[in-house]
Amino acid sequence: MHAKVSCTFALLLLLGLQRTDASHWSYPDRDLDEVFPSWGGICDTGTLQSPIDLSITKSLKGVFDELKLDNFEDKQSGVTVVNNGHSIQLANFNNEMEVEGGPLRDEYVVEQVHLHWWSEHTINNVRYPLEAHIVSRNKRYANVTMASNFKDGLTVIAVLYHVSNERNEAIDQIVDYLDDVKDFDKINEPVRMKNPFVVRQLFPKLNGYMTYSGSLTTPSCAEAVTWIVLSETFPVTLEQVDNFKQIQNEEKITLKNNYRDLQKANNRPVIVVLPLDKSVSDAASPLQLSMGTLFFMLIAAKLL
Numbered sequence: 001m002h003a004k005v006s007c008t009f010a011l012l013l014l015l016g017l018q019r020t021d022a023s024h025w026s027y028p029d030r031d032l033d034e035v036f037p038s039w040g041g042i043c044d045t046g047t048l049q050s051p052i053d054l055s056i057t058k059s060l061k062g063v064f065d066e067l068k069l070d071n072f073e074d075k076q077s078g079v080t081v082v083n084n085g086h087s088i089q090l091a092n093f094n095n096e097m098e099v100e101g102g103p104l105r106d107e108y109v110v111e112q113v114h115l116h117w118w119s120e121h122t123i124n125n126v127r128y129p130l131e132a133h134i135v136s137r138n139k140r141y142a143n144v145t146m147a148s149n150f151k152d153g154l155t156v157i158a159v160l161y162h163v164s165n166e167r168n169e170a171i172d173q174i175v176d177y178l179d180d181v182k183d184f185d186k187i188n189e190p191v192r193m194k195n196p197f198v199v200r201q202l203f204p205k206l207n208g209y210m211t212y213s214g215s216l217t218t219p220s221c222a223e224a225v226t227w228i229v230l231s232e233t234f235p236v237t238l239e240q241v242d243n244f245k246q247i248q249n250e251e252k253i254t255l256k257n258n259y260r261d262l263q264k265a266n267n268r269p270v271i272v273v274l275p276l277d278k279s280v281s282d283a284a285s286p287l288q289l290s291m292g293t294l295f296f297m298l299i300a301a302k303l304l
């Protein structure tokens with residue numbers, strides 16, 4: 001038995017040299033001061049990893065075309081909720097939602113939405129209790145796996161939630177299904193939502209955002225993500241967030257948190273985009289950069 005376990009472990013280590021095994025990775029128990037585990041591959045060696053700390057004052061101010069979210073207001077029926085052992089994920093959106101404009105050069109289609117309890121990104125070193133990731137794939141590529149091989153393959157809209165006494169209705173609609181999916185023997189068994197779900201209700205008015213080039217925050221950690229982190233946070237109660245902390249992982253251990261440690265920014269430019277009307281009124285600001293300059297800086301950062 002021991003020999004078999006060792007062999008398996010050695011094989012996993014070997015595979016880890018090229019790519020991390022897709023299912024066997026975990027988060028540390030931070031209450032026990034466990035060290036963040038090595039996830040292998042580009043997770044350990046990459047230079048454009050996420051999440052990072054974001055600072056509006058240290059960001060460059062940029063102006064892009066309007067960021068467009070198409071069909072986000074649609075009532076999606078038959079949305080599935082699943083505990084994948086690392087997060088709670090929503091998928092199976094019957095009305096295609098698209099993201100385009102802003103820092104993106106192509107059209108992206110929404111694939112899934114999932115949550116991290118304790119935010120992954122921090123703003124001015126403040127960690128928020130919850131972060132939602134709306135993951136979209138560049139339509140040039142057939143699926144997420146293929147898209148993750150390209151720098152422009154994916155975009156993730158991140159929404160951070162601040163503590164409030166006001167319950168978040170959209171989050172409550174997800175919380176309603178946690179009892180059905182939380183146990184380890186329900187992992188990867190999706191449950192269909194009975195009522196329509198509107199993805200747009202997960203985040204506030206688009207009051208500007210911060211964007212930078214980064215990676216997936218879970219293995220494979222592919223450096224294929226244009227991050228769009230909304231500047232305005234949305235309310236959630238701590239009681240709501242506590243519901244997510246009951247989720248079990250494959251080892252039957254409660255997933256008390258599922259956020260990755262902050263990664264090195266490595267001088268990556270973070271561009272802050274102000275709300276459209278505010279950008280116009282500030283048009284004379286000397287800090288403002290042209291689109292061409294921004295693209296040059298983004299490209300230069302990737303070459304370094």
Ligand SMILES: [Zn+2]
Nearest residue numbers: 114116133217
């Ligand atoms: Zn995520």
